[in-house]
Amino acid sequence: MTTAIPEPDSAAGLSGVLSAHGRLRQRLATDDPIESSTQIRFPLGGGQPDPDSFPMRRLAGSARRVLESDPGALLYGAGQGYLPLREAVCRKTGRLEDLALDPDQVLITNGAAQALGLLANALIDLGDTVLIDEVSWGAGFFKGFGADLRPVRWDECGPLPQDIEDACRGRRVKAFYTIPTFQNPLGVTASVDRRRQVLELADRHGFLIAEDDAYYELRFAGERVPSLFELAGGNRVVRTGTFSKILGAGTRLGWAMADRETTALLAAHKYDLGASPFTSRIVADFMQRHMFAHIRRLQGVYCSKRDALLSVLESELADLPVIWSRPEGGFFCWLQLPSGCSGVEVERAVAERGVDVWAGSWFRSDGRDDSCLRIAFSFATLDQIREGAEIFCRELRRLI
Numbered sequence: 001m002t003t004a005i006p007e008p009d010s011a012a013g014l015s016g017v018l019s020a021h022g023r024l025r026q027r028l029a030t031d032d033p034i035e036s037s038t039q040i041r042f043p044l045g046g047g048q049p050d051p052d053s054f055p056m057r058r059l060a061g062s063a064r065r066v067l068e069s070d071p072g073a074l075l076y077g078a079g080q081g082y083l084p085l086r087e088a089v090c091r092k093t094g095r096l097e098d099l100a101l102d103p104d105q106v107l108i109t110n111g112a113a114q115a116l117g118l119l120a121n122a123l124i125d126l127g128d129t130v131l132i133d134e135v136s137w138g139a140g141f142f143k144g145f146g147a148d149l150r151p152v153r154w155d156e157c158g159p160l161p162q163d164i165e166d167a168c169r170g171r172r173v174k175a176f177y178t179i180p181t182f183q184n185p186l187g188v189t190a191s192v193d194r195r196r197q198v199l200e201l202a203d204r205h206g207f208l209i210a211e212d213d214a215y216y217e218l219r220f221a222g223e224r225v226p227s228l229f230e231l232a233g234g235n236r237v238v239r240t241g242t243f244s245k246i247l248g249a250g251t252r253l254g255w256a257m258a259d260r261e262t263t264a265l266l267a268a269h270k271y272d273l274g275a276s277p278f279t280s281r282i283v284a285d286f287m288q289r290h291m292f293a294h295i296r297r298l299q300g301v302y303c304s305k306r307d308a309l310l311s312v313l314e315s316e317l318a319d320l321p322v323i324w325s326r327p328e329g330g331f332f333c334w335l336q337l338p339s340g341c342s343g344v345e346v347e348r349a350v351a352e353r354g355v356d357v358w359a360g361s362w363f364r365s366d367g368r369d370d371s372c373l374r375i376a377f378s379f380a381t382l383d384q385i386r387e388g389a390e391i392f393c394r395e396l397r398r399l400i
Contacts, residue, residue, distance in 0.1 A: 042388025045356035077274030081108025158190025182330025316393035
């Protein structure tokens with residue numbers, strides 16, 4: 001006879017013993033994206049990389065070499081990560097940025113999100129003040145750690161120094177989380193001068209900078225801008241990066257760069273016995289043989305997609321009071337609609353036509369509706385971008 005196991009009630013189940021952090025996460029888990037009755041045919045919402053750009057054959061070759069030559073690939077790994085992969089990250093950084101790094105300054109993580117999570121666990125107590133770009137992918141992430149988020153507005157040059165000054169007045173700020181290069185969702189890159197101002201404020205007020213550089217390698221136009229980490233000489237900046245955007249999110253590998261003491265501290269907060277030794281070896285082999293040619297190819301792929309999107313926006317919306325960014329890299333274009341036009345309403349309306357875009361409210365710490373939208377050009381094909389953008393523009397014209 002089979003005995004049914006009763007569902008626990010809230011008092012007896014896990015919810016009855018959750019920590020303060022767990023209860024906060026439980027509340028945040030109730031936020032669901034907008035659903036549409038129409039199947040999405042034009043995926044211009046999520047920031048996934050182009051699946052056709054994944055170097056499947058070369059990764060398969062790397063996997064074969066690892067399995068044939070390195071039995072340690074299937075054992076537990078080192079907490080700070082596979083040394084040859086850390087060395088490969090240092091070589092990549094040195095070549096792309098003319099920045100000398102020691103492998104002891106690099107921590108390999110399960111995606112950049114784990115690196116940010118380690119930093120948040122090490123720094124943030126419930127109620128601690130954290131500065132964040134006014135619209136940012138990380139808004140929900142840091143809210144989940146119980147931080148008191150203080151938004152910092154951006155202009156075309158980057159974060160506004162006065163907003164940082166105002167936020168620091170009368171309170172201790174623990175950190176400033178920012179995406180200074182091809183900002184998500186704005187697509188804007190902070191200027192060198194603005195970066196120097198931010199670093200000066202961090203030094204004056206004693207807060208750490210968490211620099212999320214997920215898109216740094218994907219510059220396809222304009223001049224390279226040095227990272228905050230580079231400008232600061234590695235002091236008071238923890239920089240995170242990822243292989244998700246250049247090799248595929250399924251690799252689940254990222255990294256953090258910092259001074260040696262901070263890197264060791266972050267490694268001490270890991271409980272996973274090291275990022276996947278198997279995947280780490282595959283990626284290290286790939287980087288040694290193919291990485292820079294692959295990055296150059298990706299830059300061409302995403303430049304073509306960006307151009308396809310901007311071409312439609314320029315031909316269809318030029319006579320409307322709509323402003324959009326012209327990203328020089330990354331995955332995203334940001335649209336500002338006329339005042340009073342709801343981004344959420346536009347998102348819902350175009351979803352019914354099979355087009356997925358994301359309202360600006362998804363990127364605000366307070367979740368309020370605004371007159372903004374993010375369009376991602378990374379995942380869709382060129383034909384999907386063109387047709388989806390045309391449908392979007394026609395629907396937007398009707399709503400405005």
